Amino acid sequence: MSAENRWLTTTEERAWRGLLRMTDLLVNRAGRSMQEGFGLSATDYTVLAELTRAPGGRLRIQELSRVLGWEKSRVSHHLARMVKRGLVTREECADDRRGAFVVVTPEGREAITAAAPRHVDDVRHYFLDHLTPGQVTLLAEIADLIIEKNTQDR
Amino acid sequence: MSAENRWLTTTEERAWRGLLRMTDLLVNRAGRSMQEGFGLSATDYTVLAELTRAPGGRLRIQELSRVLGWEKSRVSHHLARMVKRGLVTREECADDRRGAFVVVTPEGREAITAAAPRHVDDVRHYFLDHLTPGQVTLLAEIADLIIEKNTQDR
DNA sequence: ACGGGGAAGTTGACGTGTCACGCTCTACTT
DNA sequence: AAGTAGAGCGTGACACGTCAACTTCCCCGT
Numbered sequence: 001m002s003a004e005n006r007w008l009t010t011t012e013e014r015a016w017r018g019l020l021r022m023t024d025l026l027v028n029r030a031g032r033s034m035q036e037g038f039g040l041s042a043t044d045y046t047v048l049a050e051l052t053r054a055p056g057g058r059l060r061i062q063e064l065s066r067v068l069g070w071e072k073s074r075v076s077h078h079l080a081r082m083v084k085r086g087l088v089t090r091e092e093c094a095d096d097r098r099g100a101f102v103v104v105t106p107e108g109r110e111a112i113t114a115a116a117p118r119h120v121d122d123v124r125h126y127f128l129d130h131l132t133p134g135q136v137t138l139l140a141e142i143a144d145l146i147i148e149k150n151t152q153d154r
Numbered sequence: 155m156s157a158e159n160r161w162l163t164t165t166e167e168r169a170w171r172g173l174l175r176m177t178d179l180l181v182n183r184a185g186r187s188m189q190e191g192f193g194l195s196a197t198d199y200t201v202l203a204e205l206t207r208a209p210g211g212r213l214r215i216q217e218l219s220r221v222l223g224w225e226k227s228r229v230s231h232h233l234a235r236m237v238k239r240g241l242v243t244r245e246e247c248a249d250d251r252r253g254a255f256v257v258v259t260p261e262g263r264e265a266i267t268a269a270a271p272r273h274v275d276d277v278r279h280y281f282l283d284h285l286t287p288g289q290v291t292l293l294a295e296i297a298d299l300i301i302e303k304n305t306q307d308r
Numbered sequence: 309a310c311g312g313g314g315a316a317g318t319t320g321a322c323g324t325g326t327c328a329c330g331c332t333c334t335a336c337t338t
Numbered sequence: 339a340a341g342t343a344g345a346g347c348g349t350g351a352c353a354c355g356t357c358a359a360c361t362t363c364c365c366c367g368t
Contacts, residue, residue: 018297143172
């Protein structure tokens, strides 16, 4: 099932290594921008974005874990830090007493509201502005496809 | 210069978030495979690959830092761990006595030689096999472009 | 009704990445 | 020759991610 023994072509190599390098660069750029401008890490931003898009600004932790694609313990650790900085709070769950909710605080909402426009600008400036609409579409399709193939058999 | 105030379209959102998610998944998959099969992290593999492709299996640390796109201190920390595990060694630099070389040890060479075929299979299995040659080419072009745009003005 | 498998979430230890700082050495200026 | 700006690299403290183990609770079979 392994040992196909076929080395990567130059183009394949460029696509693979390039993908890693590109994403690394973009995450660093955007992350640095959020950090310096608003005291939010890239992951803080993602968490807050996910929470504010949910009704009531609240989500079951498992649900958050699922949409982010993060392990439970990672979510737990990260929420602990965000709680400590007043961005979110935990709440008990009446339905399932093992469970818990996370809720954005007003501070958290304020933080991401302030940061969002800048974040959009960053994504455009570092990334989208350099691509044609066709390239963007193609990339979206590729990403969706690869994600699907690598999560369905989870 | 900021405040363009134009929110991302659905496709743009899919491309951006999808890129992050896809890369995350792929790095995790490939990394786990290397770790479990050969005791190498994804970054170990990259470092060893870079070293073995260099003449003599040796590189100035600054050079390694450059090709990897890593900060100096990150390289330093990571090499310290790899030295401890016998994968590489440091050597003094005669030309510039501030400088240093890293050299792959026979153990390091052995490790990456053993891991390489599996790594290629992984890249194909998780990634390339799902794409058409045209998509791979397009991705390579996009990556090169974005990398260039985001490194020239470093 | 009770017993066990398993789900939800937390915790602690450890490996990894970043930041600020420090050390040594080079190269340039005067 | 002496002074200094800056290059090359290392270190320690802290933020983050992963893994394995643990606690609490749900649910299902008997």
